[in-house]
Amino acid sequence: MTAPEFDPYAAPVAPIEAPIVGPVLAGRWRRIAAVGLDLLSVGLIAAVASVGEVLDFGVNWGLVFGFLASVYGLILLAYDFGQLSLSGQTLGKKRMGVRIVRTDGTPVALGRLIGLRLIIPLTLVLVITEAIALGTADDVSLGTGTGWGIAAIPVVLGYLLFWRGSQKQAPHDLIADTIVILADSTTP
Secondary structure (H helix, E strand, C coil): CCCCCCCCCCCCCCCCCCCCCCCCECCHHHHHHHHHHHHHHHHHHHHHHCHHHHHCCCCCHHHHHHHHHHHHHHHHHHHHHHHHHHHCCCHHHHHHCEEEEECCCCCCCHHHHHHHHHHHHHHHHHHHHHHHHHHCCCCCCCCCHHHHHHHHHHHHHHHHHHHHCCCCCCHHHHHHCEEEEECCCCCC
């Protein structure tokens, strides 16, 4: 049998390739709910861990609440960064069906999480606060609410990117080169 001959009257043939399917970005409200679940669950852990400190009636309550806030913050950081470095998901993110990956779809390393999602943003806020304190009156310093409030303005403005940006990235996502995707979506 011979090969079919060219037919000038036949319909044109074009190869059809499957579309490239990338990760589906998680919605903003789903992300906020995941963070809320994480804060609630870690808050319960910190409260149970700190119950002994609260039962002593002869203590300075300011000191107790400072201690509780410190315990809560440390537990939250350890929980958050530990879970995210292992699977890209905390318990709240798992419940809401989202996970954090790099923009190229690869998992996020622990060093990147700590350095780029915590240390750099916190350092920026501290530098802004100290710059404000040095350039203004003595009542605006690192330890006052005014200094922190003024330093938070760029942070709040940055979070407008989260609400307005097409990639749905918060400032720490932009710095760390991460995105939050639906856990069951495909990655490149």
